[in-house]
Amino acid sequence: DAKTTQPTSMDCAEGRAANLPCNHSTISGNEYVYWYRQIHSQGPQYIIHGLKNNETNEMASLIITEDRKSSTLILPHATLRDTAVYYCIVIKETSGSRLTFGEGTQLTVNP
Amino acid sequence: NAGVMQNPRHLVRRRGQEARLRCSPMKGHSHVYWYRQLPEEGLKFMVYLQKENIIDESGMPKERFSAEFPKEGPSILRIQQVVRGDSAAYFCASSREITDNYGYTFGSGTGLTVV
Numbered sequence: 001d002a003k004t005t006q007p008t009s010m011d012c013a014e015g016r017a018a019n020l021p022c023n024h025s026t027i028s029g030n031e032y033v034y035w036y037r038q039i040h041s042q043g044p045q046y047i048i049h050g051l052k053n054n055e056t057n058e059m060a061s062l063i064i065t066e067d068r069k070s071s072t073l074i075l076p077h078a079t080l081r082d083t084a085v086y087y088c089i090v091i092k093e094t095s096g097s098r099l100t101f102g103e104g105t106q107l108t109v110n111p
Numbered sequence: 112n113a114g115v116m117q118n119p120r121h122l123v124r125r126r127g128q129e130a131r132l133r134c135s136p137m138k139g140h141s142h143v144y145w146y147r148q149l150p151e152e153g154l155k156f157m158v159y160l161q162k163e164n165i166i167d168e169s170g171m172p173k174e175r176f177s178a179e180f181p182k183e184g185p186s187i188l189r190i191q192q193v194v195r196g197d198s199a200a201y202f203c204a205s206s207r208e209i210t211d212n213y214g215y216t217f218g219s220g221t222g223l224t225v226v
Contacts, residue, residue, distance in 0.1 A: 042219060042220070043115075043204075043217030043220050044154065044202070046215065049214060098159055098167065099144075099156070099204075099215060100156065101153050101155075104153070
C-alpha cells in the first residue's frame, strides 16, 4: 500500500471549514484513499473514501487531485466535536485489505 | 443493527495472569481485525481473521498472544502471562466479504491495564 504524508497538527476555528491535506505520491491505479478519525480514547471512525472522483457525504468532502498524488479532506463547518486525529490511508479495496495507520493529523477545533 | 461489540470495556490484570478480550463483529461481517494502541502511540495492526481461519498474523507478537474466530461466537484475543508492556487499548474491526462503502467498522475498544 502506498505511503501517506500528513501534517502533524492543525487548528481550525469553530464554524469554519477545516481542510486537511494528504500526500500519497506513490499511489497506484487500483488504490483508494480512505479517511478515518479517532476521537480521544474511542475506536476509529470511517469518514469517507474515493478513487479518483471527488466525493461528498453527510460528514465531509474528499477532493482528489487529477494525478491522484494528493487529496484534501474538507469538514465544511467544523465543530468542537470534530477535534480528533485524522488518518489518511491508501489501500487496495479488496476484501481483507488491512488498514495501516500512520501518525495522522491532530485537528483541534477552537471556540 | 448493533455495531462491533467489544467486551470488557476495561480489564485489569496482575502480571502473569491471562487476559481474554472479546469482539463480536457486526451482523453479516465475517472478517475481523485486531489492532493495538499503546499509550500515546498510533494504532498497530495485529491480526486478521475470517471464520475459523487466521489470514494474517504478521503484527502479532510471537509469544503469549493468540487469536481465534470460531464458527460460533465472538473473536477472542488471548494474552497469556501479561506484562506491564501489554497495557494498551485493543480495538477490533469487522468488514463484510466485499468491502462496502463504510469500510471497516471499529468497536469502542478494550482498555487493558496490567498492574
